[in-house]
Amino acid sequence: MITISEDRCKGCSLCVRVCPTHVIEMGKHLNAKGFYPAVYTGGKCTACKACGLICPDICIEIFK
Amino acid sequence: MMKVLMKGNEALSEAAIRSGATLYFGYPITPQNEVGEYMSRRLPTIPGGAYIQAETEVAAINMVYGAVSTGRRALTTSSSPGVSLMMEGISYLAGAELPAVIVNIMRGGPGLGNINPEQADYFQAVKGGGHGSYRLTVLSPSSVQEMADLVVLAFDLADKYRNPVMVIADGNLGQMMEPVELAESYPNDHDRSSWALTGAKGRENHTITSIFLEADEMEAHVHHLYAKYAEIEKAEVRYEEYMTEDADVVLVAYGIVSRVVRTAVEQLREQGIKAGMVRPITLWPFPKAVLQELAQRARFFLSCEMSMGQMVEDVMLAVNGQRPVYFYGRCGGHVPTPAEIVAEVKKRV
């Protein structure tokens, strides 16, 4: 599973692009910086680390 | 101590090495090529030493910037057009508060000029040259012995105040040979542990930078720099007086011209004119106080330079309108003769 720091996220959506199991989606609420942050849906994460590899703001921690 | 006959360029090089500056970064340009050639022979034989012939003076000054960031001493030298290329790097050194020594063996200008000696880089050295709010301590030798001694002093002052120091000497001083006494080694024991980039092992990391985006930060930084410069102005003025005790006419000259003026002073005295000379050794901080003091007693001042008149403006500032200040100079490589200077003084007497 993953945790995404809502405050650091700039809504670039690159994690959504690379996630192979599509367990990340863009939120519909604004974070404190004014971005729509990425949100982990809680679905089947394989800890492949693709999201962490591409996140430009080190928002994501990954657990296996 | 033994005296050795040495060329000015070589004396300054050996003095730097004995001050612990065993890193040299430079680019060939006449009339200081002997420095690079000397360093290329000496430094590879010293453990930890390195001679790097940089691709340009722009690169050389930045190599110095990197090397002195580690807390080691490094030297670069050049001549007028090459020093122009170093101005960006010098501004960065001053802004980042790094100790460095730069030597300019001055030649004819502006532009490509010629390879003969001149003293036309006074403004460049003393008034900036590089952008932004900073000052350099500027030292001017007038003998081969001083080429060595003032380089040693330059390294010490650079470390003492964490500010670059420039030594400016005309091409004559770089080329001429005179006996020199050098100590085996000179002290190099300033504590740089609070800022040097030696690797952040067991301590807070150090950052060397000259950018301060916030206006308050930038202003505070230049105020801090200028507080250092105020200390330097109080403590580091150096000059020589020759026969000024009862002088009616005060000549002001530095470098090779001061040697000619010394003779002119003696000739004037023989002719009943009470002349004297002030020879600034620090061009910055400029010896204002002694000139202000002499302005109480002298009738006029004559600044003699190998240029169209640059130091004369600082003489005027120091004298502050109390007495007339005149200028005599030659360019293109011509060194004024005692006869020319005597004639110029007699014109005004």
Place this chain on the structure above:
Amino acid sequence: MQKVFERPKSLNEKPFHYCPGCGHGIVHRMLAEAIDELGLHDRTVLISPVGCSVFAYWYFNTDNVQAAHGRAPAVGTGLKRANPDSIVISYQGDGDLASSGTAEIIHAAARGENFTVIFINNAIYGMTGGQMAPTTLVGQTSSTSPYGRDPKFAGHPLHVSELLATLKAPRYIERTSLNNVVNLTRTKRAIKKALDLQQKGEGFTFVEVLAMCPTNWGVDPSEAVDWMESSLMPEYPIGVFRDARPGEAKS
């Protein structure tokens, strides 16, 4: 549950000032991971250039020095010659390295200076507001090529990895990209290899990373990756251009 991915130790907690989807943050993290994994933190000096990453030193808790535009390879030469035990990393953008600093990068590479250069190529100038870079593609618009880069006035882009590969001295030159997981992994591997070669005293190492600049390309981050794949990567082929000691087999 075990944590298998987190912020590397050589980066502090400060949030990056970079734009959404910018490649800098990705490479900063990989560089810090490589420094951590190789145990090089205590010996590292990072050179920050002039460009969007001028403040890279805000984020790395290694020793840092900021350098004038283009001069980083000269500064690195001074640093490494003064302290050969240090690990010197020059981190530069395309204005810094391919425009202002063309002399410095070529000569540091030609001298085989034993440090690592990370070259972020996003084919545009970021910090100053999206002007054309030496790496901008023919036909690409920018704030100073509003009609598209015209070779009649602006020539053709520089391919720095290929240029440096004509020199004898460099030990390792690779160009990678950030467009997908395979290439992200290649990028990390290349950076780590470069630092490892440096610590072994093997010579000059150079990693060119094709990176996104969504803001100045005028697209959103995901479209930026699309454009990287469709236009940037064909112009700048990824691959190893040198992996040998001077004079030995080419690659």
